[in-house]
Amino acid sequence: MPTPTDPAEASGQAPAQTAASPQAGAAAETSSAQDTPVIAFHDVEKSFGPNTVLKDLNFSVQRGERVTLIGPSGSGKTTILRLVMTLEELTGGYIFIDGEPLTHEERDGRRVPVSKAAQRKLRTRIGMVFQQFNLFPNMTVVENIIEAPVHVLGMPKKEALTKAHDLLQQVGLGDKADAHPTSLSGGQQQRVAIARALAMDPEILLLDEVTSALDPEVVGEVLGILRRVAETTNVTMLIVTHEMQFARDVSHRVMMFDGGHVVESAPPEELFTAPKHERTQRFLSAVLGDH
Ligand code: ADP
Numbered sequence: 001m002p003t004p005t006d007p008a009e010a011s012g013q014a015p016a017q018t019a020a021s022p023q024a025g026a027a028a029e030t031s032s033a034q035d036t037p038v039i040a041f042h043d044v045e046k047s048f049g050p051n052t053v054l055k056d057l058n059f060s061v062q063r064g065e066r067v068t069l070i071g072p073s074g075s076g077k078t079t080i081l082r083l084v085m086t087l088e089e090l091t092g093g094y095i096f097i098d099g100e101p102l103t104h105e106e107r108d109g110r111r112v113p114v115s116k117a118a119q120r121k122l123r124t125r126i127g128m129v130f131q132q133f134n135l136f137p138n139m140t141v142v143e144n145i146i147e148a149p150v151h152v153l154g155m156p157k158k159e160a161l162t163k164a165h166d167l168l169q170q171v172g173l174g175d176k177a178d179a180h181p182t183s184l185s186g187g188q189q190q191r192v193a194i195a196r197a198l199a200m201d202p203e204i205l206l207l208d209e210v211t212s213a214l215d216p217e218v219v220g221e222v223l224g225i226l227r228r229v230a231e232t233t234n235v236t237m238l239i240v241t242h243e244m245q246f247a248r249d250v251s252h253r254v255m256m257f258d259g260g261h262v263v264e265s266a267p268p269e270e271l272f273t274a275p276k277h278e279r280t281q282r283f284l285s286a287v288l289g290d291h
């Protein structure tokens with residue numbers, strides 16, 4: 001069975017412990033628990049009908065790590081995030097969250113789905129913010145934010161409301177609690193969507209081109225909120241963005257992705273200034289406008 005502790009190929013990280021290690025017992029266990037990735041893709045395959053978008057995809061993200069995925073349009077970046085969010089069905093391989101299988105596991109040599117209950121439980125630890133906000137249009141701002149804490153986590157409504165108002169203050173929308181999403185600007189809707197994701201206290205936050213649908217003048221305030229989340233929490237982030245300065249500032253690692261594969265993966269100061277692969281060089285020079 002593929003174990004979640006050794007999907008090291010793509011991340012370039014050493015496996016936690018080997019069987020030959022002289023260390024045994026408590027020390028080794030502690031080390032291996034710390035090194036279990038929060039997200040691990042193991043030979044992941046995703047097809048839409050005859051169109052195979054991801055194949056043999058391996059990478060992992062460590063606890064508290066912020067990883068940005070870059071790559072050309074149509075290369076499968078959104079699909080990766082949607083798979084983690086269980087919004088798409090995995091067609092092959094395994095995804096592990098904190099070492100636990102998210103959708104399928106191998107049992108007696110066969111690939112079998114995990115229980116819906118197990119999947120739902122893992123899913124509550126993951127939040128996502130979309131390009132198109134995806135707020136519930138028939139609910140007020142505050143109702144959007146308390147929906148999942150109350151109905152998924154079973155949080156008392158009073159507590160959820162207190163938390164929602166606090167989050168709205170943090171995103172600068174303290175006076176919009178009772179507004180409907182349609183009466184808000186794009187930037188305001190996206191700030192509500194960020195507050196809604198944070199209301200679940202996610203361990204993992206997935207951000208899919210969250211500023212791509214916004215007017216240029218409000219991009220900065222939305223990125224500012226996310227920078228603050230990055231600085232003040234330990235939430236693991238998997239980010240897709242075309243905002244290269246933001247990627248540079250908040251990421252621990254940037255993964256260049258093309259044709260369903262990780263082309264290269266390196267800290268931003270390395271990947272942006274000295275990309276190793278010709279594909280990355282070409283992509284960066286196109287998006288950064290170099291000639
Ligand atoms: P990216 O986010 O990198 O632009 P996507 O993950 O959105 O790429 O898409 C990757 C590929 O998968 C594209 O070829 C796209 O057409 C295809 N695709 C994505 N979602 C679907 C879907 N629901 N049905 C069919 N094909 C899809």
Ligand code: MG
Binds near residue numbers: 078079209
């Ligand atoms: Mg996309």
